[in-house]
Amino acid sequence: MTANVYQLTAKEKRFIGWHFIVAVAALSIGSLFGPFQAMEHAGWDFYEKFLNPIFHSYYEGLTLHGVLNALIWTTFFITGFMTFLIIYGLKRPLRYPKLNALGFWMMVVGLVIASIPILLNEASVLYTFYPPMKAHWAFYVGVTLVVVGSWIEGYGFYLTYYKWRKENPKTRTPIIAFMALITMVMWQIATLGAAAELLVDLIPWSLGLRQGLDPQLDRTYFWWTGHPLVYFWLLPAYISWYTFLPRQAGGKLFSDSLARFSFWLFLLLSVPVGFHHQYVDPGVPEGWKMVHSLLTYSVFFPSMITAFTVVASLENAGRARGGKGLLGWIAKLPWNDPSVLAQLLAGILYFFGGIGGLINASYNINLVVHNTSWVPGHFHLTVSTAVTLTFMGILYWMVPYLTGKELWCKKCAVIQVWLWFIGMTIFSNAMHVVGLLGAPRRTPLGQAPYIPEEWAGHLLRVGIGGIILLISVYMFITIMVGSLVTKKKLSEELEPPVADSLLDPQTTPRWLDHWAPWLIGATILLIIAYGPQLIYQIGTAQFTSPGFRVW
Amino acid sequence: MANKHESMHIDPYEKTWIIVSILMLIIFFGAVTVAGLSFGVRVPDPVQRVDPNDLAASGTFAEPGLKEVAPKRYEAYIVAQTWSFNPREIQVPAGSIVKFYVTSKDVQHGFKLQNTNVNMQIVPGQVSSLAVKFDKPGEYDFICTEYCGVGHAAMYGKVIVVP
Ligand code: HEM
Ligand SMILES: [Cu+2]
Ligand SMILES: [Cu+2]
Numbered sequence: 001m002t003a004n005v006y007q008l009t010a011k012e013k014r015f016i017g018w019h020f021i022v023a024v025a026a027l028s029i030g031s032l033f034g035p036f037q038a039m040e041h042a043g044w045d046f047y048e049k050f051l052n053p054i055f056h057s058y059y060e061g062l063t064l065h066g067v068l069n070a071l072i073w074t075t076f077f078i079t080g081f082m083t084f085l086i087i088y089g090l091k092r093p094l095r096y097p098k099l100n101a102l103g104f105w106m107m108v109v110g111l112v113i114a115s116i117p118i119l120l121n122e123a124s125v126l127y128t129f130y131p132p133m134k135a136h137w138a139f140y141v142g143v144t145l146v147v148v149g150s151w152i153e154g155y156g157f158y159l160t161y162y163k164w165r166k167e168n169p170k171t172r173t174p175i176i177a178f179m180a181l182i183t184m185v186m187w188q189i190a191t192l193g194a195a196a197e198l199l200v201d202l203i204p205w206s207l208g209l210r211q212g213l214d215p216q217l218d219r220t221y222f223w224w225t226g227h228p229l230v231y232f233w234l235l236p237a238y239i240s241w242y243t244f245l246p247r248q249a250g251g252k253l254f255s256d257s258l259a260r261f262s263f264w265l266f267l268l269l270s271v272p273v274g275f276h277h278q279y280v281d282p283g284v285p286e287g288w289k290m291v292h293s294l295l296t297y298s299v300f301f302p303s304m305i306t307a308f309t310v311v312a313s314l315e316n317a318g319r320a321r322g323g324k325g326l327l328g329w330i331a332k333l334p335w336n337d338p339s340v341l342a343q344l345l346a347g348i349l350y351f352f353g354g355i356g357g358l359i360n361a362s363y364n365i366n367l368v369v370h371n372t373s374w375v376p377g378h379f380h381l382t383v384s385t386a387v388t389l390t391f392m393g394i395l396y397w398m399v400p401y402l403t404g405k406e407l408w409c410k411k412c413a414v415i416q417v418w419l420w421f422i423g424m425t426i427f428s429n430a431m432h433v434v435g436l437l438g439a440p441r442r443t444p445l446g447q448a449p450y451i452p453e454e455w456a457g458h459l460l461r462v463g464i465g466g467i468i469l470l471i472s473v474y475m476f477i478t479i480m481v482g483s484l485v486t487k488k489k490l491s492e493e494l495e496p497p498v499a500d501s502l503l504d505p506q507t508t509p510r511w512l513d514h515w516a517p518w519l520i521g522a523t524i525l526l527i528i529a530y531g532p533q534l535i536y537q538i539g540t541a542q543f544t545s546p547g548f549r550v551w
Numbered sequence: 552m553a554n555k556h557e558s559m560h561i562d563p564y565e566k567t568w569i570i571v572s573i574l575m576l577i578i579f580f581g582a583v584t585v586a587g588l589s590f591g592v593r594v595p596d597p598v599q600r601v602d603p604n605d606l607a608a609s610g611t612f613a614e615p616g617l618k619e620v621a622p623k624r625y626e627a628y629i630v631a632q633t634w635s636f637n638p639r640e641i642q643v644p645a646g647s648i649v650k651f652y653v654t655s656k657d658v659q660h661g662f663k664l665q666n667t668n669v670n671m672q673i674v675p676g677q678v679s680s681l682a683v684k685f686d687k688p689g690e691y692d693f694i695c696t697e698y699c700g701v702g703h704a705a706m707y708g709k710v711i712v713v714p
Contacts, residue, residue, distance in 0.1 A: 057701060091666025126698055128668050132675060133658050135699075215659060216674045257559050279594050280670055282677035286596040290587065306574035308565055362583045362590040367670045371661050371696035431651045438665045442698040450692045509557050544602050545675050548658050550633050 005495050006091040008084075013402045015101065019080025020395060020402075022108060023073050027388075028477045030068025033061035034384075035470035038427060041373075041445045042463025056121040058444045059551050063118055066127030067143075070233075070383060072111055075146060077391050078236045078328040079104070079153045082180040084398070085239065086157050088496055089177030090152065092167075092302055095160040103152030106145050114142025124551040126442065128222060129202070131213045134547025137206035144198045147191050154184040172505045172513050176243050176498060182263045183235040186228060189522065190271050193224025205547065214541040216283035223274035224530065231270040232382050235263070236498060237346070237390040241310045245343050247499035248397070249333050251317025254309050256501035262309075264518050265302035269295060271522070272529030279366045293363040295529060303354060310347065313499070338413035342393025345421040346386045350429075353381030356432070371442070373436025373462075377428045385424050392476055399483050401494040408482030412475055419472035427465025434458040589644065595671050595679045601654055603675035606630060611678075612654060616641070623647045631660035631673045631695065634702030642711045643685060649710070652683040661696030672697065685712040 008016075035375025038044055040058065044131075047058055057062050065151065094100055116138060117123040123135035129143075161173070161181055173181070197218050204210040242259045247250055275292035278284050334340050356378040359365055369375060378536060400407050407413060434455050435441070445451060445459060511517070562568075567660040586592045615628045615637050627649050630637045643649055653662045653673050660673040664683065671679035685691070695706035 059698065059701065061696075097579055128701060130697075214676060216677050219674065255560065255562065255565065258561065258565065261559075278672070280672045280679070281671065282595050282674055283597055286594055288688075289594055290584075294580055297576055297583075300576055300579070301572055304568065311560075325664050358579065362579070363594055364583060364584075364586050367592065367594065367668045370670050371663065371672075407676055418597045438663065438694075440661065440663065440694055440696040443696075443704045445704070448694075448704040448707075450694055465555070503560055507560070509559050512559075527587035540600070542600055542602070544604060546604075548633075548700075550658055 005087060008087055009093070012087055012093065013082075013222040014096075015097070015104070016083050017402045019083065019104065020399070021390075022111070023076035023080065024395075024477065025077065026068040026072035026111075027473070030065050030073060031469075031473045033065040034069075035304070035466040036061060037065065037114070037444075038469075039463045041450045041459045042460070042466075043446050044463060045444075045446050057124065057551065059124040059126070060118065060121050062442065063124050063126050066116070067118065067466045070127055070229075071389075072141070074233045074383070074391075075389065076107065076148055078183075078232065079107070079150055081236055081239075081391075081394065081398075082157065082184060082197070083153070084496075085176040085180035086160055087181070088498070090160065090164045091174075091494050092164055094156055096373045097162045098154055099159070100156035103149045103154075103156060104528025106149030106152060108149075110142045110145025110147075110149055110178045112142070113145060114139050117142075121551070127334035128226070130222070131205070131215050131218050132545035132548050133550060134206055137203060140198050140202045140206055144195070144203065147194065147198075151188055151191070154188055157184055165218065172508055175253075175259065175501070175505060176239060176408075178260060178513070179235070179239045179243070179263050182241070183232065184266050184268050185519075186270050187232045189526070190228030190232065191310050192227050193221045193274070195225075195471045197221035197225075204531065206492065210415045211546065212543040213545050214537075214543050215545050216281065217537050219278060219281060220274070220284070220533065220537055223277040225274075225421060226277055227274045228270040228446070230268055230379075230383065233387045234508050235266060237387045238263075238306055238310075240390055240394050241343060241347065242306070243499050244394070244497050245310070245340065245499075246313035246317055247497040248340050248343075249314055249317035250321050251313055251315075251319075251499070253501040254312035254316060256503060256505045257512055258282070258305050260508060260512045262305040264301040264512070265305075266299070267518055268522050268525055269302070272525045273299065274530075275533075276361055276363070276366075279363045280370050283537065284533065289363045291529060293361060295525075296361040297358075300358065307351075314344075316502070336349075336412060336414060338407075338417055339393040339396040341414060342417045345417060346389035349381045349389075349421065349424060350386035352428075353378060353386055355453050357383065361504055368369065369435060371440060373431045373445075373541060376441050377431030377435055380424060380431065382430050385420070385428075389420055392417070392420075395480065397494070397497065398481065400490060401496060403484065404490055404493065405483065405486050406488040406490055408479055408486045408488075413479050416472050416475040416479065419468055419475070421467030423465045423472055425465075426461050427469060428457045430461035430465060434462070435529075553712045554623065563580055564631065592668060593681060594682055598678040598680045600676060600679060603654070603656055606654065606656060609654075611652065616645070617649075621653075626649045627648045629653045629662070629693075629708070630654040630656055631706075632700075633658065633700050634695070634706040636662075636693065636695075636706065636708040639708040640711065641709075642713060645685060645688045645712050645714055647712070648682060648684045650680060652678050652680050654678045658699050659697050660706070663696045664691055664693045666691060670696070685710070688712045688714045 078507040119135035125135045125141035239468045276296045321332040323329030323332035606612040608675040655675040663670045
């Protein structure tokens with residue numbers, strides 16, 4: 001059976017592994033602050049007494065939390081995972097491994113360059129770095145290098161795919177490589193906004209080469225990237241749910257063609273929706289907000305396809321394991337496998353995240369929740385659970401696969417996953433509720449003078465959830481380190497659990513394997529959704545804001 | 552291996568699901584549109600550009616504060632700056648309609664009037680505006696909801712609605 005399994009070389013495995021090491025290291029520092037923020041909300045302030053000489057303030061911590069978790073943990077994990085998906089999917093080595101190595105090292109250098117000013121409290125501008133707050137230039141340069149490094153890794157994937165296509169003109173692109181490529185292309189379109197903001201505005205401005213900026217225009221650039229960033233995190237998790245989870249659970253992918261179709265729709269619809277983060281911005285006309293609201297709702301459609309296909313694939317697995325009746329198959333799923341468990345629980349919380357997302361997407365109901373703690377409550381279900389817990393689950397099989405050694409303490413991993421689920425349920429629910437009551441986000445609520453008595457119980461739950469998550473996150477780190485240093489070799493090499501499709505993928509229609517129509521469609525949608533406003537906002541820009549250091 | 556038939560295979564259940572999804576989409580969007588057009592739930596729309604370095608030149612923000620434009624109709628001009636609102640407090644009688652105009656002298660801020668539908672991003676160079684009717688007497692805090700520096704948590708003001 002293992003005879004026709006494609007083998008990655010030790011060198012390739014090491015290269016992928018380094019992505020994960022940086023990712024987990026970033027998470028280990030970034031996630032330290034989440035629980036401290038949560039405890040601060042509950043009235044237990046550790047910043048003055050405990051963190052102070054090393055980490056200077058709540059906001060230095062919050063900057064680290066946002067940057068290291070949302071930007072670094074995700075990007076390094078994803079590029080590493082994609083490298084695997086491309087090589088193993090196409091069953092050929094990277095065309096130019098040195099190019100990919102260059103991209104990786106550029107990301108590492110960018111991370112170091114960005115981290116220094118943050119740690120020196122010279123860049124406490126949070127991970128959205130809205131001007132006219134002005135960080136040290138090194139912060140912007142570092143972030144830019146991380147993005148450009150990820151692009152270069154992407155070019156390496158494209159060139160590999162191009163070569164593979166030459167060698168296999170008639171074959172459908174294997175689904176895991178196909179999905180990785182779409183995700184990368186979406187990312188490269190999405191990051192054009194941040195690239196414009198950083199290269200044209202923030203870097204020259206922070207170096208003193210430009211006097212003033214127009215903060216409204218920079219918000220528009222930022223959110224061109226900011227929303228699809230979310231899909232850059234989510235799509236790799238979807239890849240795992242579509243193509244690994246069914247096999248891990250003992251079944252098959254329910255529908256190859258709809259899985260591919262949904263990814264094309266994500267490519268089309270992820271980017272032209274950024275104004276839904278600017279519903280209450282003064283400089284964006286109401287009509288355009290409504291247009292983006294409509295486009296945002298359209299993303300609901302491929303999400304529903306995803307939900308159906310993933311659940312149907314799981315049902316297929318549960319029945320293959322002897323599950324009977326309408327719901328009997330659920331109990332038969334391998335809940336004791338930490339990788340499967342992590343992804344199932346991630347999916348369950350994601351369901352609630354999705355409902356919250358529908359609320360946020362409504363351009364007028366958003367008035368109630370904008371910039372309240374409802375919003376972090378929401379995205380700790382999405383990026384911090386659906387994505388992060390899924391990535392943890394992937395690492396639970398991937399690390400043994402890469403090292404050839406056993407997962408250290410599988411039981412601990414099961415407990416870790418449950419703790420995350422429980423902690424996040426408590427934390428996120430409380431954050432949603434207190435947000436509806438009016439609590440602002442990005443605020444050390446323990447210090448705020450306007451907190452009514454009735455919030456106290458909810459803020460306490462925020463803190464309790466935070467403590468449970470603190471335990472969970474360091475259990476995860478310990479398991480990762482333990483698995484790296486353990487001496488217990490696996491008895492036989494692991495086969496990556498890639499699911500077969502119920503139907504032969506070769507029967508998937510050819511138009512689902514052609515790039516040009518979809519890329520043209522994405523461009524047209526972008527021109528419609530953003531063109532007029534970009535021309536208008538650039539044309540009427542007033543570059544009057546000097547920089548401020550307010551921390 | 553030969554003779555592979557290409558087709559977009561869609562399971563009957565899945566087809567139903569897709570149709571239901573599309574219907575739900577239409578309903579959601581209908582609800583949002585109705586709320587916007589019929590119930591008058593509005594979001595900010597561009598009003599005016601100002602120079603954040605010279606708000607006096609803007610005319611309207613030369614003297615921030617409350618202006619009565621008609622009986623029980625007011626305009627409130629508020630300047631956000633690190634880390635306070637100017638003015639910090641305004642007073643209106645119950646039943647008043649107040650249109651808020653808020654801008655920033657320095658970095659971005661937020662303006663969320665608790666227990667109302669007023670919630671705006673305050674961006675230097677721009678003026679954010681929404682109106683609200685105060686039916687019930689009481690105190691309504693307006694708080695800054697965007698990170699604006701170390702003093703952000705203390706930045707708030709009050710609308711006092713007197714009977
Ligand atoms: C370990 C458990 C975690 C806890 C207890 C936690 C807690 C928090 C809290 C309380 C806030 C709000 C702070 C504020 O608005 O003042 C926050 C913000 C945030 N968290 Fe987490 N978090 C955790 C893990 C994560 C993870 C894994 C990610 C991403 C992968 C993440 C991403 C973010 C982001 C992007 C923000 C917003 C930062 C900003 O407003 O600039 N968090 N977190
Ligand atoms: Cu979004
Ligand atoms: Cu503020």
